[in-house]
Amino acid sequence: MSNSAAMIVVFAQIGAKGLYLLFAWLLSAAIAGWVAERKGYGERVGLTFGLVLTVVGLLIVLLLPGRPGSKWRVEGWLPRRAQKKLPSSDPPPGAGRGLPPG
Secondary structure, X not given: XXXXXXXXXXXXXXXXXXXXXXXXXXXXXXXHHHHHHHOOOOHHHHHHHHHHHXXXXXXXXXXXXXXXXXXXXXXXXXXXXXXXXXXXXXXXXXXXXXXXXX
16 A cells, blocks of 8 residues: 555544534534623633633533623523514605605
8 A cells, every 4th residue: 555545544534533523613612602692701702712622611601600681691591582573554664755764
């Protein structure tokens, strides 16, 4: 077996495992950023923990207490889905007066 063929075999063996680890790393950073933003710390804090410490960083962000007035404290850990607004029969503001709607 030539040298280049041996390298291809090695990369093929670590390829799937590396891809799964990459997904875990990126997902932990994204989820940690979202949770930290909801807890009132800002997205950067969560992204930093998630990118540097991977899954452990996500666990640390989950253990952080929510700040007073944050979405985490006001709405709970899972946000409610936005309800669809039904169209009203009222004309939009400015309609009929030559003004653009809105």
